[in-house]
Structures are given as C-alpha cells and as structure tokens.
Amino acid sequence: MSNGPIVSGKDPRFEVTLYKHVGKDQSWTLDYYLEHGGYQAIQKAIAMGQDAVIEEVKRSGLRGRGGAGFPTGLKWSFMPKNTGKQHYIVCNADESEPGSFKDRYLLEDDPHQLIEGMMIAGLAIQATKGYIYIRGEYRRAYDRVVAAIKEARERGYLGQNLFGTSFEFDLYVHRGAGAYICGEETALMNSLEGLRANPRMKPPFPAQAGLWGKPTTINNVESLCSVVHIIQRGADWFASMGTEKSKGHKLFQVSGPFKRPGVYELPLGTTFRELLYDWAGGPTEPIQAIIPGGSSCPPLPWNDEVLDTPMDYESIAAKGSLLGTGGVIGIPASMSMVDAMWNVTRFYGHESCGKCTPCREGVSGWMVRLFEKMGTGQGEKGDVELLEDLLNQIEGRSFCALADAACWPVRGSLKHFREQFVDVVENKKALERVGSRWA
C-alpha cells in the first residue's frame, strides 16, 4: 500500500470510525459511550479553547456532509464573537433526500456521538443551547436521541459547569412533520419557530440573524459526528484520508438492485466500483445509471469510466454530477429513465414550498404535468425540447436550491439518455409500472 492519502476502504490504514458502534448492542446508552472513550473529545476541546477548535476543524479540511460540501471550520468562523446574545447550534437531522439514510443510524445507534459533536460546535461558536431538528418519521431515532439527552443531563454531561469548567451547554429536540424543504437551513429555522417552512432571504445569513434573530449555525449530523474524531485524533489524521480537496471519510449509501444495499463508511476518493462491487456485492440485475449522491444529483451512465471515478467532490463534478449526500441509487436497465425522472420530478413537485413562481409553477406545475403527459403515452413531438426549455427557465431562477435540485437530475438524464425520452414521446409509449419485478 502506498504512503499517500488513504483513498480506499481496503487500505489497512483505514478504520471505520463514525459507524464503529452502529449495530452494536446498547450502543446508544451513556455507559456504552463512556466505555468506548465518549466525552473525552469535548474535554480536550474545552482545554484547547474556541479559536484552536475552529482552527483544527479548518485544518482537517472537513466539508459539510449534508450535501453542499461547504467547509465546516470556515462556517463556524463566520459566527460573530462576544455578541452578548444567545447563540444557537442547530443539527440538521431532517434527512429527506431520496437515496440518503446515513444519518438515521448515527441518530439511532450513536446519539451520544452527535451530542458530543454539538457540544464541541457549541464551544466553537459560543452557543450554550442547541436544537436537533429531527425528521418526524424517524421514530426510533427520536426516542433514542431524547433518551440520550435525558441521560446526559441527569448525569451531568449537559447543563452548567460541565467537566468542572465554566462551560455550559444544553440540547433540545424538535420533530419535523414531513417536508423535504426543511433540509434548507433557513426553511428549517422557520419550521423550528412554528412557521411554514418557507426559505428566508439571505442575507442576513444565519450567523448574523438566525433562530429568533440570534446568531445561529446549522450543521449536518455526519459533520457534527466527524468533529468529535477530528478533535480527538487531530486534523492530520482526518486529512490523511481522501484527496487533495476532499478530505476525510464519508458515509456512502447504496440503494437499488444490489446484493448488499446499505451504508458504507469509506475514505473520500474511493471509487464507485469499490463501493458497488466490493462492498455492496455488485448488481443483481443490469443497471443503466447511477445517481451518485441523492436524487438531486444528475445520473451518470453505468460504464467502466464512471465506475472507476473516485467518489470525491471534484472528480464527480468533473463527470457532470455531484457528490451530494453520498446516496448512490442504481437505476435498473428494465426501468425507463423517463419513469425514474417522472418519480423524481413528482417528488420535488410535491415538496416545493410554493414560495416562488419558478418552483411552484415550473416544477410542481409544468414539469410534473409534462412527465404525466409523456409517461401516459400522450407525448407529442417537441415535448423533449419543451422539457429542456423548462429546465432553462427554472434553473438558477428560484428562491432556493430546491428547483435546481429538481432540474439537475432531469438535465443529466437528457444528456445521457435522451433517446429514451424521444422514444417515449415519438412512439407515444405509456410507461410500464416498475413494480413488475415485485417479489
């Protein structure tokens, strides 16, 4: 094995970290967490101090694992200091991007890891209060997180004068109720305040005016859990994995017709081939495309070139798609790409908050109806061009990124699988239901 960075899960230097305790008996309890070194990183962070913690996270190269990939340390450094106001750290645990399910098991099986990560983030941004915005459907995760907070509070790991210092921190859980847009940070804040989850205008950014107008930072579950290990083991350890601009390890998720679908923790830069064949066991039927990082990412064709692409932010972007949440969905050859994109478009159409016209009328209205028309065998010549024109009119013109997220997969499908769209339209093919492969 080379002395270079670790870019394979098979590299003997790599070890599973974030998911180390997932699936283990009682891993969600405080006793288990303490037995496995829990709450040592926060004590180290307190000793380091706020500035050193931010610098360490910056140096690690950690980029937000919620999908956007913004550098976490830099985000923390945007928070104003010594404002005298209440600062908030918020965990975005509203995992709702189709194809993504990695955060669920961190919440269910290792809630104390997240709590410790939030404490470190709280220390870094001078927040003494935090909220975990957890998606409403995650019942088991909610129960375990609430129990973990209660346990931590009762035994003095949350509250005031923690670890014999002046550091104080407490946490609350807020349950969502089924709305994908709550993953957008300003929409999440509205939802937490008891409003419809419409996104807010930026600026002001949350670091200036967030929850209830107070300085706020929002991070993904996986990002916050990663911070625990960055502090505990050092930025150099984290940066020893991954590529030049995509550092560290990442949770990849596999769904679709593969032998072993599930969550795999691997260093960034691991290839799709290693993930999908060596870990997920390979496809169980012919695959024509993969969506690399959740449903908002443009699909890529199933071929050797794509399979050998390293899974990092830059390499996937160079192929015309996005790393996103790392949620890889395999689309079988037996399913029309038009059908797959109809499903994805219907999802974004349903989840649009309706605040702005391009999304409300364009995605929820025109795009969904055009797919219905094509998919039910009523397509007409020119519909593919009309779909392209719609994408051009919608993309980049909406209030938040939800409409872009709806456009990107369709645009990617038209780029690689245009003939399927033309075939459906020109031959007025009503699409078969994909459920014919039902077990």
Added chain:
Amino acid sequence: MGFFDDKQDWLAEVFGQYPERRAALMPLLRRVQQDEGWISPERQEEIARLVGTTATEVAGVMSFYSYYQALPTGKYHIQVCATLSCAIAGADELWDELVNELQILRGDVSDDGLFSIQKVECLGSCHTAPVIQINDEPYVECVTKARLRALLEGLRQGKRLEEIQLPGKVGHVVHNRGDEVGA
C-alpha cells in the same frame, strides 16, 4: 374540556424548550395527531390560543406538512413510501395491493374504522425498500405482498405491530463493513 387541560406539566415542559410560545406549535399539533388520529378545527383553535396565534395560521402550518391530518384517519394510518428507491423495489405494486385489499383510497377510512392509507415521500430507508410506516411507529421494511397481507391480518386481530410475525426477510442489519450486511 380542552385537549390540553389535563396536560399542563407536559405543556410547561414543551414551552420551556423555546424562547417563544409560537415554536411549540408543531409539538402541540403532533400530540393531538398522535392521540386522536387527526386535528379537528376545535383542536386547531385551542392550539392557536395556547401559542398565541390564529386558527388560520395553525391551519396554514398544518397544511404545509404531510404528517398532520385535517380529516379523521383509521386506527392504523398506513403510509407507503413512493419515492425512487422504493418505486424501483415495487412500491407502486404495493400501493395497488393495499387499495385492492382495503378497498379505500387516500382520504377514506375502511368500513371497520381500522385503516386509512397515504402515499408519502422518501422515508429514508432506501436500502430496505419498499418501506411503510404505520402511525408514528418505526418502519416496516422490505415489504413483500406476503408480508403486507400478514401485517394487515395481524392488525385486524388486534395485535400490536411488534407482535406480528412477518414472513420472509425481517427488517435489516445495518453494517459498517460489507461482510456484516444482512439486508
């Protein structure tokens, strides 16, 4: 008597989590939904008074989120994930089976009052597709037709969800390495 009259301690705890009462709107809606299966106009007015807003505002928030129901639901409200990974695994067929079996559509309640159904967006269990959720319980995963029929039969017999024996694959095993996979 109001729904929350005998829940003052619970209310105080919820309000205590936020600097403004309005933020308690969603937890209050959820509590009513959990206990009564839907949120009637009377309950919406009661919640509005408690959090200091109007019933219209409450209705506006309710309609935004798919979990809150403005019409009565069955004792078991069955939500079927319809999004891509579940669709690939047969969620559309599952929905058809459910409609045929129960003879109801979205918005209906079965004659025996037991069931109502709803297609929902991604439930976040794409690797164990297709997936359904009943009320506010943990998911039922890898749902085949046989598992669905066994599930409905068990619920009709009054069994609790965790007591029902389902044939075939059972749940999932989450793995941190490939050799521990069980899904």
